[in-house]
Amino acid sequence: MRARTFTESGRRAQIVRAAIEVIAEAGYLKASFSRIAKHAGLSSTGMISYHFAGKEDLLKACVTEIEEVTGAFMQPRIDAAVGHVAQLRAFVESNVELVGEHPAEIRALIDLVKNAGSQSGAVNGRLALFEEHFRTGHAAGAFGPLDARTTALALTAGLDAVVATAAANVPEPAELTRIGRELADLFVRATAPETTGEPE
Amino acid sequence: MRARTFTESGRRAQIVRAAIEVIAEAGYLKASFSRIAKHAGLSSTGMISYHFAGKEDLLKACVTEIEEVTGAFMQPRIDAAVGHVAQLRAFVESNVELVGEHPAEIRALIDLVKNAGSQSGAVNGRLALFEEHFRTGHAAGAFGPLDARTTALALTAGLDAVVATAAANVPEPAELTRIGRELADLFVRATAPETTGEPE
């Protein structure tokens, strides 16, 4: 448990940034140490091994970094929303809008999630969050009697797919906003309680 | 454009089958020619290169093969359904049930689709199909005024995710049926027209 030097933090950050960009541009499969080193302007792959315990360690650092960036954008918007339905909407819409701000990070994250698979705590974390949200939301009358797990699975995957497609070819901000609203509408309809009472 | 001899067809089929099994068991990343050759009982990878133009060619053949298998299961069920909503439901339910019949093929296909990415005609084919389905369905009053593209994207991805999860750890047939129905419900609600009139 050693404190990190300024230089080390800087190098680590530089390498992580390079890795994210490489993954975004060339894909997870092509994100080799050589490619990342070249992209980062490093003379050798040994440098990366020096700063990271291994490939897994580097990729974990990438995920963490991206999650910080995306969290900083999305979390305030989600927190500002009141009620389960509004929060679901805020999550979806801010996630789609995020594409306009950090397309590379988004592309990389989605590729990481796809390939790193279930190892990463990131995916399962969000999945569990959604699941719990649908459960408590149903109790509060915001959602119908859903199979929370299946619903969470389907909607997070659907969200990812839309976001990934948008990130691959970033549209105008207005179009992005429209897509986000459209998708949120879709999800809200999908999860709405059958009888239209006075939810929350 | 030379006709294929029987032997050649046999060898190709044998290799494709081995490749599918390897992908299902070890994942796309580990599906190297050596591994596939070993699984197929071939003594060298040269055999594979001889029968397929390259790795991409082999993978494409795998996708085609799997699609035939899955199509044979799903298509009759979809054709038997009348109306846009019922067809959507049939697609979803039969796809989930398919997991019980061909888990390996499903696992492989999903891995292929994830990694082969947007190159594959398969994904885009289904996507276009869904898109068109939502468009014509709206015109027929079966679906609401959806953004067909976004909806198709989200729902196919959501379906894949549920199927992939089920395939990774195949549940009882009854549970599979329940999940399929649950998911179909979700999708039908999501795409339903707002005013409950007399759709189709």
Added chain:
Amino acid sequence: MRARTFTESGRRAQIVRAAIEVIAEAGYLKASFSRIAKHAGLSSTGMISYHFAGKEDLLKACVTEIEEVTGAFMQPRIDAAVGHVAQLRAFVESNVELVGEHPAEIRALIDLVKNAGSQSGAVNGRLALFEEHFRTGHAAGAFGPLDARTTALALTAGLDAVVATAAANVPEPAELTRIGRELADLFVRATAPETTGEPE
């Protein structure tokens, strides 16, 4: 369990020979795949990996090869000797004389044994052989009441050291013969029964 082609056997033998020579000249530590490949006139280290499962596999093949060579030289001489003492003498003398015939193999084997350590069955095999020889020899009145294990350990190591030194700078045949006889005398004296009766 596939039969080996002529070509494959040839290549394997060629690589093993190169490996033995490299180990003899540069030592176990420096015997890298690149060095061996270069010595064998191969264009890449991949070739070695193609024919051998790994470094361990190659080294094992080297040991086997060397044991065949040395066995072919020593075994007849040992078998020709009658009685425990004469056999011990034959072993020692033929082992030392062997240096004149196959210095490289001897150098390599000793380095392999030193570094591969107790993994190899070779060392322990010979050790057990000596141990058993001293035990049965004692029962037959040829040797004194020795601690068979300690004796076997000390004498095999002593033999190796003398052989290794000779192999490092091969002397004239006559001198080699003299050293072998001297060493055999030493060992025979060391293991002789205290009372000089009529052994065997």
Added chain:
Amino acid sequence: MRARTFTESGRRAQIVRAAIEVIAEAGYLKASFSRIAKHAGLSSTGMISYHFAGKEDLLKACVTEIEEVTGAFMQPRIDAAVGHVAQLRAFVESNVELVGEHPAEIRALIDLVKNAGSQSGAVNGRLALFEEHFRTGHAAGAFGPLDARTTALALTAGLDAVVATAAANVPEPAELTRIGRELADLFVRATAPETTGEPE
């Protein structure tokens, strides 16, 4: 030729101690600067390179350190013995008993001697000592008409092997004493003059 400050001496000693322990535990091959630095609680390998001219220098320092420790144990016992035979016996027995006192140092030394090879002055020093001892001992009538060099070579190697085996799995003190005596007997018999006169 600059005198060493106290701190420098301390650091050097610390590193040497760590190196010895690493070699004893993990073996010569695994004793990399990183591993040694980690074991010594140093944060970088640079520290080692700073204090030692190179790897060889460090290893030489290890050998020197170990020889001091072993010398302190063995030398008094050897000096206390009177006559060539008794001294040979004292050397062997104290060396084997030493295993009970400093197993790590012994393990490390043996690994160093094996791998550092003939470069080290240590081995050749002891070898020359033995050789001279046998020569003068013969003149004094204590030993037979031996080939001093060959005998020295064989016996030192035999001693090392027994010691190494004991060090790898340290036995009870009594057993250690027994092994030492057994080995000394072996060596005394091996070197005894043929006619039993009045040696010394």
Added chain:
DNA sequence: AATGAATGAGACTTCATTCAT
């Protein structure tokens, strides 16, 4: 139609050493 051999690039990792601070 098939095969085994060969290729060369590239993967990740570890190493001993140097150097500026």
Added chain:
DNA sequence: TATGAATGAAGTCTCATTCAT
């Protein structure tokens, strides 16, 4: 005196592909 950063070579191994037979 000490340190962390950087280097570049070398390590073993796997890969998809080509080619002569």
